[in-house]
Amino acid sequence: MLDQGLLADKKAREVGAEHFDYVFYTGKLATVKYYLRNVVPNVWMAAEIVMDGDTSAIDVSTDVFEY
Incomplete structure (x- = not known):
């Protein structure tokens, strides 16, 4: 995951903000x-x-359930 x-x-960084794949890469980041901060620690x-x-x-003891 860290590699990804x-x-x-x-x-x-290579494609720049104007490239159509930029949103994909920033979404992946x-x-x-999120996963590393919220799921892995759990x-x-x-x-x-x-x-x-x-x-x-x-x-x-089951006695604790008797009244």
């Missing part, structure tokens, strides 16, 4: 930035949660 972002940045956090192995929800 770097290539899109390079191509956008915006997508890469993947790492989810992996940490899974690796933590928290069993507190299943360790609770």
Whole structure:
């Protein structure tokens, strides 16, 4: 993904703002930035949660649900 972002940045600079592909390349850059800032960090956090192995929800005695 980083390679795609770097290539899109390079191509956008090469073609210039007047070229019809410029919007495509800048859109690709915006997508890469969004994904790396908003999606990738969530993947790492989810992996940490899974690796933590928290069993507190299943360790609770069923007695806590009785009134």
